[in-house]
Amino acid sequence: MATTTTPTQASGPTIAAHPYQAVTSHSIRERLPLAILVGTLMLGMGLLVGGLWPSLKGTFADLEAQLPEIFTALLGGVGLGTPVGWANAELVALVAPIGAIAVALIATTQGIAGEEETKTLGVLLSAPISRTTFILAKATAMVFLVAIVGVASYLGLLIGSAVGDMGLSQSGMIGASVHITAVGIFFGGVAILIGAISGKRRLTIGAAAGLAGLSFAAASFLPLSDSLANGAKASPWYYFNNAIPLANGIEWTHVLILIGGGALLVVTTLPIFKRRDLRG
Amino acid sequence: MSDAAIEINGLTKRYGSMFAVNDLDLRVNAGEIFGFLGPNGAGKSTTIRILLDQIRANDGSASIFGRDIRADSLEIRRMVGYIPGDLALYPKLTGKQTLDYFARLRGGVEKSYVDELAERLKADLSRKVGEYSTGNRQKIGLIQAFMHRPKLLILDEPNAGLDPLIQQEFHSLLTEAREAGGTVFLSSHTLSEVERVADRVGIIRHGRLIEVSRVDELKSKAIRRLDFEFVEPAPEGMFDNVPGIRSVEIDGVHARVSFDGGINDLLKAAMTREVANLHSREADLEEIFLAFYRDDESAPEPAPGESRKGDEAHVR
Numbered sequence: 001m002a003t004t005t006t007p008t009q010a011s012g013p014t015i016a017a018h019p020y021q022a023v024t025s026h027s028i029r030e031r032l033p034l035a036i037l038v039g040t041l042m043l044g045m046g047l048l049v050g051g052l053w054p055s056l057k058g059t060f061a062d063l064e065a066q067l068p069e070i071f072t073a074l075l076g077g078v079g080l081g082t083p084v085g086w087a088n089a090e091l092v093a094l095v096a097p098i099g100a101i102a103v104a105l106i107a108t109t110q111g112i113a114g115e116e117e118t119k120t121l122g123v124l125l126s127a128p129i130s131r132t133t134f135i136l137a138k139a140t141a142m143v144f145l146v147a148i149v150g151v152a153s154y155l156g157l158l159i160g161s162a163v164g165d166m167g168l169s170q171s172g173m174i175g176a177s178v179h180i181t182a183v184g185i186f187f188g189g190v191a192i193l194i195g196a197i198s199g200k201r202r203l204t205i206g207a208a209a210g211l212a213g214l215s216f217a218a219a220s221f222l223p224l225s226d227s228l229a230n231g232a233k234a235s236p237w238y239y240f241n242n243a244i245p246l247a248n249g250i251e252w253t254h255v256l257i258l259i260g261g262g263a264l265l266v267v268t269t270l271p272i273f274k275r276r277d278l279r280g
Numbered sequence: 281m282s283d284a285a286i287e288i289n290g291l292t293k294r295y296g297s298m299f300a301v302n303d304l305d306l307r308v309n310a311g312e313i314f315g316f317l318g319p320n321g322a323g324k325s326t327t328i329r330i331l332l333d334q335i336r337a338n339d340g341s342a343s344i345f346g347r348d349i350r351a352d353s354l355e356i357r358r359m360v361g362y363i364p365g366d367l368a369l370y371p372k373l374t375g376k377q378t379l380d381y382f383a384r385l386r387g388g389v390e391k392s393y394v395d396e397l398a399e400r401l402k403a404d405l406s407r408k409v410g411e412y413s414t415g416n417r418q419k420i421g422l423i424q425a426f427m428h429r430p431k432l433l434i435l436d437e438p439n440a441g442l443d444p445l446i447q448q449e450f451h452s453l454l455t456e457a458r459e460a461g462g463t464v465f466l467s468s469h470t471l472s473e474v475e476r477v478a479d480r481v482g483i484i485r486h487g488r489l490i491e492v493s494r495v496d497e498l499k500s501k502a503i504r505r506l507d508f509e510f511v512e513p514a515p516e517g518m519f520d521n522v523p524g525i526r527s528v529e530i531d532g533v534h535a536r537v538s539f540d541g542g543i544n545d546l547l548k549a550a551m552t553r554e555v556a557n558l559h560s561r562e563a564d565l566e567e568i569f570l571a572f573y574r575d576d577e578s579a580p581e582p583a584p585g586e587s588r589k590g591d592e593a594h595v596r
Contacts, residue, residue, distance in 0.1 A: 015380075016385020026381055030372070102311055119368035123421070126362035126434075127352045127385035277335040280368070 019129035020137050027141035031107040035145040038099040039152030041092070050164030051092045053083060060086065083166035084247045087157060092176045092246050094152040094216075097237075102211050104146050105191045109204045111138045112197035119280030131274050135196060139266045142188040149183030168246065175245030182258035183240040185213050189262030196249030196273040199280075212237075212274020214252070236261065284346075285432050285463035286331065293326055293487075300326040302487035304340070310519040313454055313464040314480035315474030315495075323487035325365050325465045330435055332362060344432060358386075361430035365437040365467070367421040371410030372467035375420050378409055382424040389428050397423045400449050414441035426453060433457060436467045451477050506543075508535040508550055509557035522549045 064081035078085035112135070115121040125134065154177035161168035188209055195204040219237035222228040232238045239258050243251035286308040293301040301323040308314040312441050318324050328337045331342055333353035343348045346358045369378055375398075376526045383389035390478035398405055403419035412420070425433060433454075439447055454464050454477050468474050474481055479499060483491040491498070503526055508514070519528045533556070539546055550558075 012390045012392050015383040015387060015389045015391065017384065019385045020420075022381060022384035026370075030370075119364070119366055120370060122329070122364045123362065123367065123369070123424070124333060124385070125334060125365075125383075126360065127382065128387075129359040129385055130354060156356060275336075 017128070020133050020140075021128065022127065023124075023134060024140045024144075025112050027107065027138055028144055031103070031110070031141070031145050032148075034106060035103050035148040038103050039148050042096055042099060042149060042156040043159060044150040044156070045091050045095055046153075046158070046160035047163060048160075049087050049156075050160030050162065050166060051164055053086055053160075053164030056086070057081070057083075074216040078244055078247060078274060083161070083164070083168060084172065084244075087160060087166065087168060088176075088241075088244065088246045091160070092180070093241055096149070096156075096176070096180045097183050097240060100146050100153075101187045102178050102207075103149050104142050104184040104188030105205055105208050105212075107145050108138060108144045108188050108191040109195050109201050109208070111141065111195075112192060113199050113201045113204045116199040116278060116280045117201055121278060121280045125278070132270050134268065135192065135269055135273055139188070139192055142192070143185055146184035147181050149184060150177045153177050153180050166262035169249070171249035172246045174248040175216060175251070178244075178250050179240050179245040179258075180254055182255045182262075183236065185262040186236050186258040186265075187262075189265030189273065192266045193269045193272075196269045197276070199278070200278075283310050284308065284343075285312075285347075286314075286344055286465060288327070288331075288342040288399065289340055290325065291342055292338050293323075293330060293335065294338050299487045301330070301337070304487065304489055304491055306482060306485070306492070308465055310463050310464065311458060311461055311475050312479040313458050313466060316353060316465060316467040316470075316484065317471060317474060318484035319403050320438065320469055322469075322483055322484045324469075325436055326487075327484070328362075328364075328434055328465075328467060331368060331434065332357065332360070332594070358388075359431040360434055361425035361428065361432070362434045363421040363425045363436060365417075365440075367407055367418060367440075368419060369420060370410045372408060374408050375403060375405035375412070375416075378420055379405065379424060383427065386428045393429070394423060394427045397426055397453075400453070401446055409442035415443060415446070416441075418442055419446070422450060422453075426457070429460075431460075431462055433462065433464045434467075435464065437469070438466070439468070439470075439473050447473075496584070503538050503540050504543075505538045505561045506546065506550075507535065507559040507561070508555055509533055510535065511556050512552040514553060518552070519546065519549050522546050 012134060040263055055205075060079075061081040064079045067080075078088050080089055115124065125131070157168055157173040157176060161173070162164065183279035189203055190280050191208040194207050195201075196201055198204060215235045215237040218243065220233050222232040222235070232242070236258060239251075239254035243254055282457065284307050286306065288304055288306040291301055291304040292299065304323070304327060316324055316327070317340075319361060326335065326373075326575055331339050331349055333349055333356075336350070347356050355439045370381075373381065379398075383394070396486075397403075401419045401422060403416065403423060405420075406538055407416075409417060409420065420436070422438060425435065425438075431570065442450060454466070458479075459462055462481050464477075466474055466478060477494060478493050480492065482489050494555060513529050513532045516530055518530075519535070519537055520541070522545045524539045525546070526538040526540060528538075529536040535550075539547060
C-alpha cells in the first residue's frame with residue numbers, strides 16, 4: 001500500500017489552471033484527425049484539378065460555347081473553359097466549402113450538444129469553468145479546425161495551379177481560401193447556437209446542414225430570376241462565392257458579413273446557454 | 281464565514297407539474313460526512329446538480345460555505361470535488377490524459393498526489409478510458425474528485441463497480457478528508473455504503489427530506505424485534521393493545537413481535553403467559569431504511585401539486 005497523504009493543502013508544485021486553453025486544445029485534438037482528413041482531400045482535389053486541366057481545357061473550350069448561360073451562372077458566372085472557372089467549379093464552389101462546413105458542424109455539434117448528450121459536460125462543468133468560457137473555447141477550436149481546411153484548400157489550389165500550369169493568382173487562391181474558411185465559421189456559429197439551445201446532436205447537425213443546403217440553393221437559383229435575384233443576398237452562401245474570390249481575391253465586406261454573422265450567433269448563444277438547465 | 285458547508289432553504293425544482301425537489305431544507309456541517317439517502321428518482325442528483333449550478337431551482341436558495349450557489353458558482357466549484365452518479369469520461373483519452381485535462385481545468389493539482397491516489401485505488405492510467413470496466417472508470421472519476429484536495433466532496437453514488445478492497449480504500453480517503461477538515465456529501469441509494477463512514481444521514485423521498493439524524497440516533501429509532509417462546513400456545517390478540525407494535529406473528533408457542541418505542545408495555549403483555557425463551561434483535565440501518573422505502577411505496581395518492589414516486593422516474 002502506498003504511503004498516505006492527508007488531503008490538506010498541496011505542498012508540492014501544482015498544475016496551474018488554464019480552463020479556456022484546456023478546453024480549446026482538447027476540442028482541437030478530438031477533431032484534428034477529421035480536419036486533417038478533409039484537408040488531405042482538398043490537397044488531393046487540387047492535384048486532380050491541376051492534373052486534368054491540360055487534357056481537358058480544349059474540350060471545355062468547345063463545350064462552353066454549347067452550354068446554356070444558366071449553366072455558367074450556376075458555376076458562379078465563370079466558364080469552365082478558363083483555369084479559374086475549372087478550379088472554381090471543381091474545388092472552390094462546392095467541395096471545399098462542404099468540407100469546411102462539415103468540419104465546423106461536426107466539431108461544434110460533438111463539442112457542445114455531444115458533451116451534453118454523453119454526459120461528460122456534468123463533470124467538466126463541475127470544474128471552475130464558466131459556461132461562457134466553455135462556449136468560447138469550443139468556438140475557438142472550431143475556427144482553428146476550419147482554418148486547417150481553408151489552408152489545405154489554398155495549398156490544393158497552389159499544387160493544382162503548378163501541376164496544370166493554370167496560372168491561378170496568389171490573391172485569388174488566398175481569397176478563395178479565406179472565403180472557404182469564413183463560410184465554415186458562419187455555419188459553425190449556426191451549429192453552436194442550435195447545439196447550445198437544444199443539447200441534441202441529431203437536431204443540431206440536421207438543422208445546421210439543412211440551413212447550409214437551403215442557403216446554397218437560394219444563392220444558386222434565385223439569381224436566375226430577375227425578380228428574385230436580390231433575395232439571394234439573404235443567403236450566407238451568396239457572401240461566400242458571389243464575388244468569385246478565386247478570380248477577384250478577397251471581398252472583405254462579404255468575409256466580414258460571414259465571420260461577423262458567425263460571431264453574432266456565438267454571442268447570441270452565450271446568455272441562452274448560461275440560463276439553460278443542462279441535461280448531462 | 282458560516283460553519284455550514286451546505287445550507288439549503290426551501291429548495292424546489294419542478295418539471296411541469298412534477299416536483300423533483302420539493303421545499304427541501306438541509307444543513308450539512310463543515311467537517312462532517314453526510315449521507316444523502318433515497319431511492320432512485322427521489323431527487324438526490326437533482327439537488328446536487330442544483331448545488332453545482334448545472335440546473336436551476338424554481339424556488340428556494342442554497343449556499344456552500346456561505347456563498348450563493350448561483351452568484352458565486354465559480355468560486356464554489358474551485359472548492360468542490362464532484363463525481364456524478366452517471367459518470368461519463370472521454371473514451372479516446374487514457375486515464376492519465378483524462379486526469380491531466382481535468383487538472384488543467386481546475387488548477388492547484390499536485391502531480392505526486394494524483395500518482396498517490398492512483399496507486400491507492402489501483403488505477404491503471406495507461407489505458408484508454410473506452411477500454412475500462414465500470415469500476416476502473418469510476419476510479420478515474422474518484423481521482424479527479426479528490427486530486428485538488430477540495431474542501432467539499434460531493435459524491436453521487438461513488439461506489440459503483442468498485443470491488444470491496446477498493447471500497448475500503450475509498451472509505452479511508454473519505455475519513456482522511458474529514459480528519460483534514462474537509463466535508464463530504466455522500467449520495468447513495470444503498471445504506472450499507474453510507475453506514476460505515478457517515479456521521480449523519482438525511483433521507484429524501486418524493487423530493488422532500490423526511491429524516492435527518494445521526495447514524496446512532498437513527499438506530500435508536502429502529503424497529504426492533506422480540507421472538508418469544510411460550511410454555512403454552514399463545515392466544516391470538518395477546519399484544520393487540522400494546523403501544524408501538526408494528527407487527528405480530530403468532531404460531532403456536534412462538535410469537536414474533538416487531539415494535540418501536542418503549543419495551544415495558546410489550547414485556548408486561550408477554551408476562552401474562554409463562555415465557556420459556558426470549559430472543560432480541562436490533563434492526564440494522566438497512567432495515568430502517570427499507571422501512572422508509574416501504575412507507576414510500578404505501579404512500580397515499582398525492583394531493584394536486586404534490587409529487588409522487590412514479591412521476592419522478594426520469595429524475596436522477
